[in-house]
Amino acid sequence: MVEYVDSEGELVGNLQGVRDDLCADAATMPDSELGAIAKWAWECRLNNRVYRGRDSAFPVCRKALDALRNCDNESDAIALFVLLSDMHGHSPGKRFALDFKAMRSSGLTRLSIPRLRAARRALEAVGLLAVAGNHFAGAVHRTYTLTRLRLPSGDPASVAQMPSRNGKGKEGGRV
Structure with a gap:
């Protein structure tokens, strides 16, 4: 209304x-x-935030895009990541199957199955996609889940330096 x-x-x-x-x-x-x-x-x-159905927005982590830009198949990997974020990113931890034949036949993608597999491997390699459950031949597809990109623990960008109390780099007393 x-x-x-x-x-x-x-x-x-x-x-x-x-x-x-x-x-x-x-x-x-x-x-x-x-x-x-x-x-x-x-x-x-x-604020132009009235959404209805597919007329809505979803966030995409720029660090995830940066990580995928280093892949040989960056465009395919980014396309698959955005598609999976659109379809499954709203439910953290959600498990889903990747049935590339079904994705192609339903019009979700035009990429060939080998390109989709390579894109999936790229997402797994950078840590954006994880195997959640193994498949059973002829019965159940392997399931995956989207994961958040984690910076390596040794990465200085992941640790903020706390200011010292006395300006000399040592603790300045009790808090």
């Missing part, structure tokens, strides 16, 4: 009308709650 009104006040009025028509006891939904809902929805509209 937020897309079809001209103001937050008009949205509140419409929500009150829906409440009064559909709720058996309108008192269970106070005007203050309707106002809070309308305020949130109006802010979403003003």
Whole structure:
């Protein structure tokens, strides 16, 4: 409804009308709650964040893209990563099968199966995709899960230096 009104006040009025028509006891939904809902929805509209179905956004980690840019098949690997993030990234830890024949026949990708396999291996090599369960011949596909890219523990970017209390690089006393 937020897309079809001209103001937050008009949205509140419409929500009150829906409440009064559909709720058996309108008192269970106070005007203050309707106002809070309308305020949130109006802010979403003003910030261009009104989504419906496939008309939505999802985050892609730039460090993941950077890691994939070092692969020989970077474009294929990035394409597979974005596709998998779109389809499965909203559920952390979700297990899914990669049936490349089914993906091609359903129109999810035009890449050949050898290119998809190479892209999968690239995602595994950089740590963005992990095997979650092995397959059983003729019965169950191998399952995978998307993983977050982890910086090596020795990487200086993963450790922030704490400022010293006395400016000499030593502890400056108890906290």
